Amino acid sequence: MSKIKVVHYLNQFFAQIGGEEMADMEPELREGLIGPGIALQQALGADYEIVATVICGDNYFGSNLEEAQSRILELIKPYSPQLFVAGPAFNAGRYGVACGTIATAVEKEFGIPALTGMYVENPGVEMFKKDLYIIETANSAAGMRKAMPKIATLAKKLINGNEIDLPAEDGYHERGIRVNYFHDKRGSTRAVDMLLQKVKGEEYQTEYPMPFFDRVPPATPIIDMSKAKVAIVSSGGIVPLGNPDRIESSSATKFGKYDVTGMDRMSKDDFISIHGGYDTAYILEDPNLAIPLDVLREMEKEGQIGELANYFYSTTGTGTSVGNAEVFGTEIGKQLLADGVTAVILTST
Amino acid sequence: MVKEIERYGLPVVHMCTIVPISLTIGANRIVPTVAIPYPLGDPHLGEEKSKNLRRHLVEKGLDALQTEVDGQTVFEE
Amino acid sequence: MKLELGKILIQDVQFGAKTEVVDRTLFVNKEEIIELVLEDDRLIGADVELARPGESVRIAPVKDVIEPRVKVTGGGVLFPGMINKVEQVGSGRTHALVGATVITCGRIVGFQEGLIDMSGPAAKYCPFSETNNVVLVIEPADNLETHDYETAGRLAGLKVAAYIGEAGKNIEPDEVVVYETKPLLEQALQYPDLPKIGYVHMLQSQGLLHDTYYYGVDAKQLVPTFMYPTEIMDGAIVSGNCVAPCDKVTTFHHLNNPIIEDLFARHGKDLNFMGVVLTNENVFLADKDRSSDMTAKLCEFFGFEGVIISEEGYGNPDTDLMMNCQKVSQKGIKVVLITDEFPGRDGKSQSLADTVDEADALVSCGNGNVIINFPPMEKVIGTLDFVETMIGGYEGSLKPDGSIEAELQIVIASTIANGYNKLAARGH
Incomplete structure (x- = not known):
């Protein structure tokens, strides 16, 4: 060998x-x-x-x-x-x-x-x-x-x-990777044990220490909205009929970019929600409830905003890991910047 | 997503119903919305009023984007 | 309130001319079940299949799982307000066919229905791989509206479970367990030296496929209230939800709530189990604020010294969990939370969508994002057509040979956040 x-x-x-x-x-x-x-x-x-x-x-x-x-x-x-x-x-x-x-x-x-x-x-x-x-x-x-x-x-x-x-x-440094295993007691029994320890003031050990979420300094505000180019991003799972990118209904691993050129509003004939985390009946009837295209188009015509980007970015928020969401955000942000977008409305369900 | 987009210096307004989650994950400009299954509008009000409500919320979102903030800020009514 | 629960152990299930229990075998009459289901004209087809532990069988998409039970004595009937009139339950005697279930399955309503494998490597994650299952495959009328379809499917399962449960009415149980909770002041006095412990039970209540019913009341319309634990054992709470399959609290799990069982097991020994505070997980922030305020108020009023809080679902219900934790803790009450984790397929992200500093004692029921391989099974009950759009599934999940690669969360009740299973997650 x-x-x-x-x-x-x-x-x-x-x-x-x-x-x-x-x-x-x-x-x-x-x-x-x-x-x-x-x-x-x-x-x-x-x-x-x-x-x-x-x-x-x-x-x-x-x-x-x-x-x-x-x-x-x-x-x-x-x-x-x-x-x-x-x-x-x-x-x-x-x-x-x-x-x-x-x-x-x-x-x-x-x-x-x-x-x-x-x-x-x-x-x-x-x-x-x-x-x-x-x-x-x-x-x-x-x-x-x-x-x-x-x-x-x-x-x-x-x-x-x-x-x-x-x-x-x-002997390695804990990597913060959550790995499954089978405990010899079921979860409810462990919860009772842990609660009694806590009530008695004894030492107890949580099975999941609260995670840390980092912070980003706020970006400087828009001075003149009538010159701004606004884009919509959503985690509401809104996709074109047929879900061409096959975005998952939960724990998404990808995002999509969908064209709204020439559309005055989001039509239920063109878009659906594939989000698995809520009752989608309302949004299926009126997708503007998640992607406010109708009112933003009006504001664009009235000159309240300079321009509305002719697309929106979309993914499913529920169960989507922060790791994936970071990758999506980094890529979407890069593309938005390259397209001259200056302000972003991010809607979540 | 909010944070990663904002890292490029682009102001982002997060329009969402469950404000505590937005605060936990670290959005800076937060506008509370109506309900999880219908954040921007309220189908029970009928189409016209639902749209008016949506317009009002989006205007609030645009106001938030034009407001200087030091840290996480929730734009309540 | 005192309930005697007679446990009739079931070790096999077979078709028979009569629905009955003979020597630990459950016989079911297929025609009678189908007839019962088709009484509802929203359903135009029904079939019954049997699935036993160890068989090469895959069941999908699963909507609910129910343990057959029957009220023997005491007031009320099973599943009050759902398939029976509303009447107080939780007293007297109830018989359960332990080891048998009714599973409803059929064309998908949403994305939230899941899988059960009766053998193979995925079986160890699902409690229903070990039970003898009567599987109801239902077919909705053409163009049946989704809410109506969900209702019809839910009621069909409950009716069939109650029908099968009748077979246990006159059988001598293998074991009788007595559960009793006295009125508050008496209960407090019964074990004055033991810590007073309560259970905060959060019901999923977010709309279609995310609903739960309490005596027939849609849980989203509840304000937090008090329950005797034994009411739950008689079907006062019914699942109408399919959340994500992995953390679905099926009706079976309501009937067999492990937290209630484990608190009773220690009742009078090292704790005094005072009762259950029932609350919900709604889609409006104002509801979350109100419900968590009232939950904390009730826990304080009842004099609890410690509570266990369980949630159903993930994402925004994490906020309800954290608000409850924070507000109950602020009353000086010790809190332990039970949840499952969604840290991404690589296990590296944060497991929860929301956090508070008070959440310092948490039990994990496992990471639902882990990818699992499901080998092909000889028989599929229901259909695999929807695997790729089900929660946990993705493009390419279903292979031509019938095997599946998907996240663990596609398996029914695999990471259920009430601690029913032994699966847990830890940091590597």
Whole structure:
């Protein structure tokens, strides 16, 4: 059996090239293993072989993010690696960010398991834990001996397609990924247990800590609405008859852009709602209840708004993950900006 | 979606019924609407009055887009 | 109020000349059931199929699931205000055919009906993969308006469940469990040293396919009220909703509410179960404000020291859940919430649409967005025509060989947010 090919990523310091003075070094590849690679190879065992090590200066990586990534990917490609390990970076911030960035890029580019290791306070943990398995390490290189076996154990599980255990058991930073399992008690029994603990003032542990939603500073207001180009976006699940883009009625994975050129109002002969979260009978009868095309057209004619964009963007809000909604928003926003839109009305059901 | 569009500097007014959700997710300009199955209008009022109500709500939305805000603001009646 | 619930265990279901229970086998007369269903002229066709645990059978699109029960003694009849006149229930004796159900299925009403697999890898997610099911396949009249179709289907299921339940009336139950809740002041005095615990039961009430009925009253017209828990066991609450299949609280789940069962199991031991506050999940913000205010007021008035709150559905009902949590907590009452999670297919997004700081004790009934593969089954009861438009389904979900790839939420009651199942989610 041929060995599993591993590529290892190190910064200038761990590759024993130099300290801060060498932090600008550009990416280069060495065949075989270097420095911490010895411990990694040992932990991985005889079925694995570190075929190459890529080295890059932390400052170079940080100030040339795009270029560093593409150059490193090019360097690695000929080796067709099956596993990628970066670092570990311990508490080195720039190194942590580099490890996270390149491991994420490798995973995406080659579709292979990529992992790294960091100390809990390394900013790279917060940045990349959702994308990667990041093994929890000590805050300095003194923890190398302990970190490498953990990295190797998890890497092997990923390679072999074994089930990954809880963060505490497999030693990685919790990624905030919600994974199903079967508890030995049903939910209602757990609720009674938890309630009695809470009532008695004992310690209890929620099964889902309240999530965090970030904030965006408000955009500056429109000064003269009669010159503004207004666009409509909706999460009410309004689509043309037949739902051409097959948008899901719940937990949407896509959005649609639908033309309303020449229309004075939304007609029930042209549009329907496929939203699974409410009684759609009213909107099926009058889609203007979700997409206020009729009144916006009037305002456009009266000159209250400069122009109404001749389309609306649409998706289903119910059960749609914030992750997907962010992707939709980013793409819709880009397109709106490119089309000269200056103000947006977003309607939700 | 609201936030990601607003990140480009485009002002967005979120017209929705369940204001608490809008506040939780982080919309900045919020105009409360009528009901989940009919946010902009009220079919029970008949077509003309429903449309007048819609016009009123959309005007409020446009007003919100022309108002300077420091943070999350709900534009009540 | 005191109810004796006689549990008659059913281990098999068969067609027979007479609808009866013999040695733990339920026999059903197909013709009589069909006749009963077709009494309603909104339905022009009906068929009855049987589905047992372990069979290679897929049922879709499922509308409701009901446990056959019968009132033996005590006032009232099953499902008051729905198929029977309104009369107080919850006292005396009721028999249940435990291990049997009636499932209604047929052409889709909306997007919200779901799947049940009787075997294979998806079976472990559904409580009805383990029951002996009498499946009613209904066919609506041409051009029947959707609200009427939903009503006709709902009533057909209840009628058939009550009809089959009659077969248990004179059978000696395998087990009799007694549930009793005394009037408030007496109940408080019965176990003065134990914490007084209540249950806030949120009913889905958002309109077509999202409705629930309380003694025949559409729950969206309710203001929060008090219920003796045993009323629910006699069918005082009926599901008229199909929300998302995974968190649908079927009529079966109302009859067998696990929170009520588990609170009774600890009643007099380490808690004093005082009763149920019933509230709704409406589409107007003003209703949400009003209902949560009144829920908190009732919890305070009844002297609850702790409550469990369960929701039905996701998205905007999360707001009702959070408003209830916040307002009840502000009365100094300890709160535990039960919910399910929708963090996206990758599990990385926020699981709830709304949050409050007070929601610090929450039980998870699982992530409904996980993708599941359903191998083909030898037999399909109903139709797979609507799989791709059902909640949890998507373009390409249904494969030519009859297998399905879809989100877990397409499976009936798989992540039901009253804690009926053992499925849970945790952070990786």
